Amino acid sequence: MINITLPDGAVKQMESNSTPFDVALEISQGLARNVISANFNGTTVEVSTPLKEDGTLTLYTWENDEGKKAFWHSSSHVVAQALQELYPGIKLTIGPAIENGFYYDVDFGEHTISEKDFSTVEKRALEIARGKHNFKMREVSKADALNFYNSQNNEYKVELIENLNDGEITFCDHSTFTDLCRGGHIPNTGLIKAIKILNVAGAYWRGDENNTQLTRVYGISFPKQKQLTEYLELLEEAKKRDHRKLGKELELFTFSQKVGQGLPLWLPKGAALRERLENFLKSAQKKAGYEMVVTPHIGQKELYVTSGHYAKYGEDSFQPIHTPKEDEEFLLKPMNCPHHCEIYKNSRWSYKDLPKRYAEFGTVYRYEQSGELHGLTRVRGFTQDDAHIFCTNDQLNDEFKKVIDLTLYVLGSLGFDNFTAQVSVRDLEKPEKYIGEVENWEKAEQAIIEAAEEKGLDFVIESGEAAFYGPKLDFMIKDALGRNWQLGTIQVDYNLPERFDLTYKGSDNELHRPVMIHRAPFGSLERFVALLLEHTGGNFPLWLIPTQAMLLPVSEKYEKYAEKVLNSLENHEIRALIDNRNETVGKKIRETELKKIPFMLVVGENEEENGTIAVRRHGGEDLGNISIKDFANLISNEINSTLKSF
RNA sequence: GCCGACGUAGCUCAGGGGUAGAGCGUUUCCUUGGUAAGGAAGAGGUCACGGGUUCAAUUCCCGUCGUUGGCUCCA
Numbered sequence: 001m002i003n004i005t006l007p008d009g010a011v012k013q014m015e016s017n018s019t020p021f022d023v024a025l026e027i028s029q030g031l032a033r034n035v036i037s038a039n040f041n042g043t044t045v046e047v048s049t050p051l052k053e054d055g056t057l058t059l060y061t062w063e064n065d066e067g068k069k070a071f072w073h074s075s076s077h078v079v080a081q082a083l084q085e086l087y088p089g090i091k092l093t094i095g096p097a098i099e100n101g102f103y104y105d106v107d108f109g110e111h112t113i114s115e116k117d118f119s120t121v122e123k124r125a126l127e128i129a130r131g132k133h134n135f136k137m138r139e140v141s142k143a144d145a146l147n148f149y150n151s152q153n154n155e156y157k158v159e160l161i162e163n164l165n166d167g168e169i170t171f172c173d174h175s176t177f178t179d180l181c182r183g184g185h186i187p188n189t190g191l192i193k194a195i196k197i198l199n200v201a202g203a204y205w206r207g208d209e210n211n212t213q214l215t216r217v218y219g220i221s222f223p224k225q226k227q228l229t230e231y232l233e234l235l236e237e238a239k240k241r242d243h244r245k246l247g248k249e250l251e252l253f254t255f256s257q258k259v260g261q262g263l264p265l266w267l268p269k270g271a272a273l274r275e276r277l278e279n280f281l282k283s284a285q286k287k288a289g290y291e292m293v294v295t296p297h298i299g300q301k302e303l304y305v306t307s308g309h310y311a312k313y314g315e316d317s318f319q320p321i322h323t324p325k326e327d328e329e330f331l332l333k334p335m336n337c338p339h340h341c342e343i344y345k346n347s348r349w350s351y352k353d354l355p356k357r358y359a360e361f362g363t364v365y366r367y368e369q370s371g372e373l374h375g376l377t378r379v380r381g382f383t384q385d386d387a388h389i390f391c392t393n394d395q396l397n398d399e400f401k402k403v404i405d406l407t408l409y410v411l412g413s414l415g416f417d418n419f420t421a422q423v424s425v426r427d428l429e430k431p432e433k434y435i436g437e438v439e440n441w442e443k444a445e446q447a448i449i450e451a452a453e454e455k456g457l458d459f460v461i462e463s464g465e466a467a468f469y470g471p472k473l474d475f476m477i478k479d480a481l482g483r484n485w486q487l488g489t490i491q492v493d494y495n496l497p498e499r500f501d502l503t504y505k506g507s508d509n510e511l512h513r514p515v516m517i518h519r520a521p522f523g524s525l526e527r528f529v530a531l532l533l534e535h536t537g538g539n540f541p542l543w544l545i546p547t548q549a550m551l552l553p554v555s556e557k558y559e560k561y562a563e564k565v566l567n568s569l570e571n572h573e574i575r576a577l578i579d580n581r582n583e584t585v586g587k588k589i590r591e592t593e594l595k596k597i598p599f600m601l602v603v604g605e606n607e608e609e610n611g612t613i614a615v616r617r618h619g620g621e622d623l624g625n626i627s628i629k630d631f632a633n634l635i636s637n638e639i640n641s642t643l644k645s646f
Numbered sequence: 647g648c649c650g651a652c653g654u655a656g657c658u659c660a661g662g663g664g665u666a667g668a669g670c671g672u673u674u675c676c677u678u679g680g681u682a683a684g685g686a687a688g689a690g691g692u693c694a695c696g697g698g699u700u701c702a703a704u705u706c707c708c709g710u711c712g713u714u715g716g717c718u719c720c721a
Contacts, residue, residue, distance in 0.1 A: 201716030202649025209718045213649055257712055335721055369647050467721060555678040590682035604680060616681060
């Protein structure tokens with residue numbers, strides 16, 4: 001007999017060699033029907049794996065992330081089988097589950113696959129699934145495993161096996177298909193009722209661009225057909241929130257092939273929105289002791305040689321601009337920090353003067369690879385809400401925490417409650433990517449982790465995500481399609497103060513090195529607006545939205561009155577427009593709804609007589625006939641309740 | 647940069663070897679209206695750009711540019 005401990009602490013006495021399925025059966029019939037994966041003593045096991053010793057067992061169903069993972073990973077085997085049957089001779093590599101579904105990386109050799117082939121693959125995969133084949137794990141000797149894949153000329157699997165130890169190599173069989181696999185499958189293929197191939201993409205073998213490029217086939221699967229339909233509907237819904245679509249519809253920004261790729265053009269409404277965001281942050285920053293500075297868009301090459309940017313990115317950035325006569329070299333600025341360091345150096349500072357906090361909405365230019373450009377989230381020219389804090393070591397922790405507060409205030413005011421805090425540290429295996437002394441890096445990483453912990457921030461640590469000059473605390477937000485983007489960032493830097501030889505005089509009358517904090521709560525206005533658009537679906541908070549109210553005269557006869565109302569709304573600092581086109585009220589309402597304008601103010605005979613407006617909210621709520629003063633109060637109350645003071 | 651897809655009117659999109667279509671928008675006229683599309687008429691396109699194949703290319707092929715899904719990269 002063995003003792004199996006369940007997550008709730010209960011202990012089940014089971015026969016030796018009982019399986020997780022048996023344990024589930026002990027608990028309930030329903031669970032036994034639904035259990036699709038399990039974890040025993042920290043390792044993923046099959047539902048059919050015989051348990052030979054005492055241990056802790058967690059059972060997973062489709063409702064758990066782990067269960068979904070097993071489901072999707074199993075599905076990737078089924079799709080791989082279908083692909084192998086349809087495209088003989090292809091070489092399979094790896095096929096893991098991902099956040100939403102799974103992929104399989106395949107060397108298609110002579111074959112090609114494209115969208116029009118998907119339905120064939122889906123059909124065959126589903127046929128295989130319906131065969132209710134059991135997934136069976138078996139241990140294989142290294143020699144046998146190598147033989148198996150050498151005979152298929154599959155150098156990828158051979159490479160994978162060569163990096164494994166004899167005795168820990170397992171194959172998974174189902175139907176006529178065999179794959180190298182460490183396990184974690186659902187009991188049988190029959191549970192997979194719906195499979196969809198979503199797209200194909202190039203992906204380098206082992207993620208290295210020097211390796212062969214494979215074809216990555218993305219797919220998703222479900223235990224019920226209905227869930228697939230719902231998922232596809234969800235994707236459609238997400239597309240409606242895409243900032244590129246909304247930005248066009250709401251006339252916020254555009255791109256011009258003639259201006260250049262990745263160079264956004266802000267239209268009047270978008271520019272007004274940006275300005276409001278800037279003012280919002282400026283006023284918070286003023287209270288937090290920041291001073292605004294202004295610096296030019298270019299700087300001498302030497303400036304960036306000093307900062308280290310040139311050595312790191314000189315080749316991969318916009319190339320230097322040469323002056324016509326002196327042949328001096330200037331670079332478009334990729335960051336504002338070197339300029340701010342020079343501002344710091346303009347004066348001699350005492351410890352009593354610190355911290356100095358220099359802020360600038362600085363537009364920077366970076367040469368991003370063409371394949372990387374994406375709407376407003378990845379562009380070549382963008383404006384950072386940048387600031388650099390120069391402080392003493394003693395002030396660092398406190399300053400850093402203040403910046404966390406400011407960032408949380410910004411995100412909170414705009415309704416971003418779904419961010420991930422990420423401490424981005426060095427990749428210890430690639431020291432060549434970073435500048436500066438190891439001790440400084442350790443000090444900086446420690447400072448960030450300490451401050452984040454003291455703030456009670458729930459964060460993850462990501463190695464290899466640091467900037468080349470220092471580690472960062474990044475605030476990540478997902479876009480409509482589930483991709484993660486870095487918005488706000490706070491960075492600790494011991495390197496640039498040294499490179500620029502920044503100093504201050506301490507109480508000991510000696511010169512000391514200040515520490516620098518780079519920070520941008522929005523990150524960049526471009527990316528921030530993009531994510532805000534996707535997050536709100538274009539329904540911006542009232543304080544931010546370009547047009548707060550649309551006046552809709554019932555007919556031409558009431559245009560004069562509408563203008564009078566507009567005037568008085570303007571006096572209340574309400575941003576309103578009049579729709580005085582020769583159209584019916586119904587049509588004007590429909591279009592105002594589509595423009596996502598929060599309030600529709602219908603004015604006609606009744607309103608003119610009583611000096612009121614008939615207020616309809618976006619979405620249809622009728623707020624009745626009220627006075628302009630009441631409406632102004634309504635608006636300011638709503639703004640005050642969302643826009644907390646800092 | 648790499649692999650795949652896409653590029654037709656201001657916008658959203660259909661079409662297809664014989665030089666183009668819809669809806670919305672826009673213009674003019676009628677209508678003067680009460681909470682999600684009132685009616686009529688008109689204008690608007692070198693079918694991204696450059697080559698090639700063909701009697702004929704917007705359509706097929708190649709290249710370029712741009713967009714896009716990924717990969718790599720991301721100061």
